Amino acid sequence: MYESLALKIAGIIVMVLLPPYLDGIARRVKARIQYRRGPPLAQTWYDLRKLFAIPTVLPTKSWMFKAAPYLALASALAAALLLPYGGHVPVNFGYNIIVFFYVVAMVSVFVMLGGFSVQNAFSHLGSAREMTLLLTVEPILAVVYGVFAYNSGSLNLYHIMTHLHLSASLLFAYIILGYALYVESGFVPFDVAEAEQEVIGGPLAEYSGRLLGVFYYAIYIKRFALLWFFVSMVTYPIVGPVHGLAKSVGLFALQLLLTFALYPIIAALEATNARLRIDHIVRTNVKIFFIGLGILAMAFMGW
């Protein structure tokens, strides 16, 4: 009882505090790749704190402009709350794979609604790109749902994590899941929506000060949630059903470690790639979708 509560609270602390630090790790790694010294790990937190302290300049009277950052933050937190921390889910409002991805998509929805509420072509352009990105990722994720559901016999995340059995199609499904999550997180080379140098920040172009800070925070949490989901999907099936405090804590530590381990890889990928064009991304993702349908067929054939 208490251990469950403790782990849930630990999870909440992690999801609230860790995401900006993860970004800090990424900045450090990127700097090292470029032979720079790099900022301190808490630099992203300092940036956010500074943004929170600055009042927002208002480019529109629209209420959506003001509400969107908070709704996005709430959605990102809700998505993170649905994930297991050491085998315990902080708030279980539907512990299944489809609900999780829909809640994650809500972050993008509010980013877009915020971006479109201003009369600014760059903002619109970035938001439309964000939607295009989502539009091409969603079918790939749908294929992954299909493989997991057939492989494990359910869409419930707990059931999936405990009932997956190894097969070729499952390995491929993990690969495209990782890819889809990477794209949905909007890391380079898939950062077309916010592309600073091209569309001056896209949907966030008109945001400043505190509201911008809230949006950044929401996006960091969303990235964290997607990564944590992947990490959980990797660790839980291997570790198996969680009983007892020691195993829970061990698993939680494992999740954390893997998250720390994966972030430098992401940062390295970011530092060594240049941004793709939106039509390149669409083409690649459509191809991967068709490959995914092949993988789904493999799953149904029992491979």
Add this chain to the structure above:
Amino acid sequence: MALILEYAIIAFIIGGLMGFLREYRATTKASSFLAFIGSILVLIQVYDAYSKGGVSGSVLGLPVHIDGLSNVFLFIVGIVALGSALFSMSYMDHHEKRGKAWVYAVAYNTFIASMALVVTVNNLEWFVFSWELMTLSSFVLIFWKEEKKDLDASFKYYVTMHFFDTIPLFLLLALGSVLTGSIHNLSYSAIQQHLATASTAYKDAFYGLFLVVFMTKAGIVPLHYWLPDAHPAAPSNVSALLSGIMIKTAVYGLLRFDWSMAGPNVTLGYIVAGLGIATLTVGTLYALRETNSKRLLAYHSVGQMGYIWLGIGIGMALIPKGGTLAAIGALGLFAGLFHAINHAMFKGALFLEAGSVEYATGTVDLERLGGLGTKMKVTAVATLFASLAISGIPPFNGFISKWLIYVAGFRSGSYFLAFGAVMAAFISAATLASFIKFYTAQFGGEREDYRDVREVPAAMQIGEWILAGMTLFVGVFPFIFVSFLNRGTLAVSGLKAAVSSNVYKIGFQSISFLPLLFIILIGVLVFIGYASLKPRFDREVRPWDCGSTEIDAEGYRVSAGSYYLKYEEKIGHFYAFTDWAYSFGEAIVHYIVKVYVWIARYFVKIVDTPYEESEVESVDALHRCEVQYIDEETLRPLVRLLRIVRDVIGGIKLGTFVALTVVVVGAIVCLLVFL
């Protein structure tokens, strides 16, 4: 004891009679009000039938039986008509210059009444009668504006319905009377009884003909070509009825005749699911590139209809297999029915909102609209609700039913149906894209040219909100509808979907969703976020245009047509491939018209009329011709004779006349003497 439905129908009839009030506004308001009363009575009837577990009786002499299935669809009729009728009271003022209020009064009320009858009558003869009445009244309403492009749309609609609905339905009447041995014995139970022992050929004909009838009405690919033209042509309150209710009657028919009456058929199940997959993909991806708000919505009606058919197809294909698969099949059917209800609500709301924007600004062109969010706050929020609902964003109602369809598809154990679920999830994202565009192109940004736009009258806002509010209400409390919908699945398949539900949650087996908890969580998180990081505002500025002085503020945006241009280009092959459905539809209408014109010309030759010089080979050519009615055609020789007589007589002088009279009288006298 008379059914409440009878009073509802009487209310609709009185509403039609309001056409006798001569003044435009009085007529539209009074008839809409009576339609409103009628819809409330319909909803009371739904509650009554639900609490009694089904009722039978007669409505104005028509045999009626309301079971679980009828009740689901009667609810759809009631709820959408309620919103639309309330909305119409003010909205119809927008069309005042067109006059013809009595046509509207009669057709509008007849339309709702006929749809209520379609889903409740208990006899094939009366079903066909109500169905045809529904088609006719909807045709009148689609054509009511009498604009050139709308005329073509309504014509296409009518020809299509005539060929693919009326002809198969009359063949079915014949088939039914052959089966039961009498044209006067076409009650559903009698047909079902005789069908059970009929040969497979009869059964296949029964399945096939009904499938065509309902495919056409539901706008299933490739017979959907009429829908995106017809629905936007009507006034928006009628579009809401067309998309919200009318196409659902086809779902009712499919379930009633092809499943409940003829028994489940696995092959047909896969066909229905396959048609559903094709329809949801084609409909929605076409909607994605549409920039006319009402056409966009009409294409989404096609797309969402695909979801419903997919759910029903999963049910039809899996239930006969028994065991766990049957449970998943029942879930598919349940989800299909649920999506029908949900689609009625959000699509009804969306059409009403498109109507509101049209009322306020006079246009439905998304390329030209913009910046209405600050001017029409109430409509904007209602649109946002309905848009999120149709995109399947939790916790709105569209999410729940789509989610159940995915679950049924992914768990079906069949690659084909799982593929359907994959496409459904993909298309859900496309729907989101399309509605982000729909919402933001109208309400996003700030524009000078719509500075004077004001919010629509209260009746319209309430009409919208009845439906838009329901999307959230049903999404948060889906449990209310579970046993109601399960009566429907029970009536169709004899199975209840094993959906577990209580105040907090809805779920199937090990998966569940707790919408109430979710919305509270989001609310709490927003509150915490807002309270701890309360926004502080500096000054107001114009949007940053990189310091340019040349850019005009109105044009500083991405127009609706360009949102997803890159995506549309990349999937261009898809559009090229599916455009054949349109040419197919156009070709069908063209050839049917050609046959009709040939028949007409044949008779024209016989009665000798002036059509000979003009080459009449297509609809356009007919438009150019002077209209002549059949009675004119027959009486024409006589009229011509009388004209000659008048001209001759008119030219005669008195002397000549006297002389002629003398000669004629003399001749008569001579004749008499001679005889």
